């Protein structure tokens with residue numbers, strides 16, 4: 001593993017690291033914030049999965065999460081959103097291919113060789129973190145923005161017991177019925193919609209539900225609201241009687257100004273579960 005940078009941050013360290021990934025067959029870069037407490041022993045971990053067009057860097061530099069993670073003694077991991085490189089399949093559209101991995105393992109060509117972001121985020125990267133840093137992988141929670149919110153919700157619902165709490169900012173809620181989903185699932189997973197079900201938060205909520213506390217924030221002025229389909233997930237939550245807090249924040253859009261406005265609430269929410 002290569003250290004790209006390490007900077008003192010709110011008493012802890014914000015690092016950026018790169019490594020050869022078994023899952024994607026590429027070099028992968030991730031950001032990791034370790035609070036000061038990690039100097040004396042393993043600390044809980046909050047994953048932040050980012051959205052379309054993002055690298056490991058967007059949330060790391062724009063969400064403002066480190067101050068609150070430091071307050072609570074929690075580590076933050078910011079993975080990349082897809083494999084990257086000249087030999088990696090891509091598309092001209094910003095919402096398919098590099099920067100748009102959708103946190104799934106592709107089965108279709110030309111994507112199947114490298115697009116294995118579910119395996120990467122849920123298996124390879126946690127093991128790597130546990131082996132190299134003072135992280136307690138027995139205490140993990142997950143959040144994300146947009147496509148990353150989709151990732152947080154779908155990974156948590158398909159890995160019961162893994163995450164102590166789950167939250168999302170402006171998540172893509174029903175990708176099977178959205179232009180942020182149908183095109184990508186067809187490309188990555190093929191035409192059989194039955195295989196899309198475990199990558200669709202609304203369908204998972206209807207079929208399985210979530211075994212952890214859930215907090216979702218979305219903006220009333222989100223420019224992508226029609227693509228997110230929050231109303232479908234809200235209906236599934238209500239139909240299931242799933243304990244959850246879903247807030248539509250007045251006047252906020254899809255940007256990181258929205259994320260950074262509510263990140264303190266999300267860190268408080270996760271800290272309560274991680275330190276219980």
Ligand SMILES: N[C@@H](CCC(=O)N[C@@H](CS)C(=O)NCC(=O)O)C(=O)O
Nearest residue numbers: 051052053054058094146147255256
């Ligand atoms: N570029 C796209 C939008 C992409 C976009 O808004 N991406 C969000 C996540 S879905 C993001 O976090 N962008 C990076 C940033 O704001 O730093 C468009 O103009 O339609």
